[in-house]
Amino acid sequence: MANIFYENDVNRAAIADRKVAVLGYGSQGHAHALNLKESGIDVCVGLRDGSSSAAKASEAGLTVRSLADASAWADVIMILLPDTEQAAVYEEHIAPNLNAGDAVAFAHGFNIRFDLINPPDDVDVIMVAPKGPGHLVRRTYVEGGGVPCLIAVEQDPSGGGRDLALAYADGLGGARAGVIETTFTEECETDLFGEQVVLCGGLTELVRSAFDTLVDAGYQPEICYFECLHEVKLIVDLMYEQGIAGMRYSVSDTAEYGDLTRGPRVIDDHVRETMKAILGEIQSGQFAEEWVAESRSGRENFKRLEDAGHEHRVEKVGSRLREMMPWISAGRVSVQEASGGQG
Ligand code: NAD
Numbered sequence: 001m002a003n004i005f006y007e008n009d010v011n012r013a014a015i016a017d018r019k020v021a022v023l024g025y026g027s028q029g030h031a032h033a034l035n036l037k038e039s040g041i042d043v044c045v046g047l048r049d050g051s052s053s054a055a056k057a058s059e060a061g062l063t064v065r066s067l068a069d070a071s072a073w074a075d076v077i078m079i080l081l082p083d084t085e086q087a088a089v090y091e092e093h094i095a096p097n098l099n100a101g102d103a104v105a106f107a108h109g110f111n112i113r114f115d116l117i118n119p120p121d122d123v124d125v126i127m128v129a130p131k132g133p134g135h136l137v138r139r140t141y142v143e144g145g146g147v148p149c150l151i152a153v154e155q156d157p158s159g160g161g162r163d164l165a166l167a168y169a170d171g172l173g174g175a176r177a178g179v180i181e182t183t184f185t186e187e188c189e190t191d192l193f194g195e196q197v198v199l200c201g202g203l204t205e206l207v208r209s210a211f212d213t214l215v216d217a218g219y220q221p222e223i224c225y226f227e228c229l230h231e232v233k234l235i236v237d238l239m240y241e242q243g244i245a246g247m248r249y250s251v252s253d254t255a256e257y258g259d260l261t262r263g264p265r266v267i268d269d270h271v272r273e274t275m276k277a278i279l280g281e282i283q284s285g286q287f288a289e290e291w292v293a294e295s296r297s298g299r300e301n302f303k304r305l306e307d308a309g310h311e312h313r314v315e316k317v318g319s320r321l322r323e324m325m326p327w328i329s330a331g332r333v334s335v336q337e338a339s340g341g342q343g
């Protein structure tokens with residue numbers, strides 16, 4: 001079982017005399033900077049020159065510096081830039097400004113796990129990863145709560161890395177909910193696997209395959225959209241609130257019998273073998289290498305696949321049907337809001 005820490009376990013002195021630079025003011029960046037500041041921690045925001053976020057951060061009462069100046073000023077540098085941009089920013093702006101005893105912090109293990117960033121031996125390397133998007137990290141904090149956080153220590157020459165990570169998570173509000181200890185390897189590999197196999201890749205392809213099967217069999221696309229995509233939320237909400245058993249309790253007996261007898265035929269041994277192969281590609285570094293190369297070479301394949309996705313008929317029928325349900329867009333967190341804005 002995992003180690004879980006709460007507010008009583010936090011040594012607040014571990015961060016009280018530190019200076020924290022939050023690099024980036026996107027989804028995670030704005031939430032980290034504001035929550036830490038309101039927790040009484042000495043924080044500044046580091047942004048690239050000409051960043052459109054500078055005005056927003058200043059208006060929120062935060063001190064804004066260049067990426068290099070923020071890194072020089074701080075002794076804890078939290079890197080909240082897109083994972084594919086971090087290594088270049090690290091080389092140019094952070095590494096030249098690191099001193100012995102500083103800490104470099106991440107909210108995802110990718111760059112450390114796959115050796116894209118290699119901080120010097122006299123610098124602590126820690127992770128504080130809220131298990132939720134930035135707007136939720138911010139909103140729950142303002143409401144007096146917090147989002148559970150993962151912490152990890154990769155490199156700990158000071159001996160204080162874990163205390164620092166825990167105190168930082170506490171500053172985000174995370175210790176009000178619970179802070180779970182992990183490693184960079186575990187966080188990174190499970191995160192990639194989850195998004196590839198279930199959350200993003202698995203789910204979208206399951207929905208599209210089922211939709212295509214019905215439409216090709218002659219059923220009306222509108223009906224198929226409701227059955228294969230729209231109602232996913234209903235079931236996911238039940239699982240989120242009550243687990244799989246709770247969801248099964250809430251659906252009809254007919255639905256449950258179909259679930260129990262047909263589910264394992266869809267996700268069969270062949271699919272489980274494929275999952276193992278995909279996990280192997282993550283563990284070996286093959287996926288990271290492929291994605292970094294794709295990103296550095298202009299993302300041609302990525303954009304082609306993304307465009308092809310937009311052309312799928314489930315998108316056409318979906319946008320029409322969602323217009324019939326204005327409450328969906330009314331309650332929606334816009335993509336812009338969820339990502340905290342760019343710049
Ligand atoms: P984001 O895209 O919302 O924000 C990134 C920020 O970096 C933006 O302010 C952007 O303008 C800036 N930026 C982009 N390229 C830059 C560059 N080359 N130089 C300087 N600044 C640049 O990213 P995010 O979702 O906040 O992710 C940040 C980190 O947090 C990542 O490591 C991610 O894996 C991790 N994380 C994200 C979430 C989430 O739900 N979004 C959850 C947990 C962890």
Ligand code: MG
Nearest residue numbers: 191192194195
């Ligand atoms: Mg994730």
